[in-house]
Amino acid sequence: MNHDSPGNHTRDHVLLRTEGRTAYITLNRPQALNALSHSMVLRLDEALARWQHDPDVTAVVIEGAGERGLCAGGDIRAIYEDARTGGTASADFWRDEYRLNARIARYPKP
Incomplete structure (x- = not known):
């Protein structure tokens, strides 16, 4: 499974920015309909966790x-x-993707 190593533009696939008190996440893989790779899931989760406790982000x-x-x-x-190919990365992807979904479902900010 492709984990989008730094050489594979992982950061380019999930763009993060803030404008005023709003944080923005842009999924940036339009050629693949913005399908999530494992590293994209991890980057999304990391950003949401950080902004969840940031009083400057509402x-x-x-x-x-x-x-x-x-x-x-x-x-x-x-x-x-x-x-x-008999790999095991898919199980890791699904575990982390479901955790991300749970975070989004209970996220305290709109």
């Missing part, structure tokens, strides 16, 4: 680059390749 906006939608979900191609 809201978070998640947006997707491109015209075709916010996010296609997990990167099924990478998950398929991992499973096909």
Whole structure:
């Protein structure tokens, strides 16, 4: 499974910025319908955890680059390749992706 090492532009796939008291996350893989890689999930979770306790951030906006939608979900191609080759990275991806979903569901800021 592709973990998007720093050489693979992980940071470019999840753009973070603040404007005033609002934090923005942009999923930036429009060629793949912004499908989430494992490293993207970890970067999203890290940013949300940091902003959750930041009194200067009162809201978070998640947006997707491109015209075709916010996010296609997990990167099924990478998950398929991992499973096909007998890898174990898919289980790690799903564990962390479900944790991210839980964080988003109970996030205390709009």
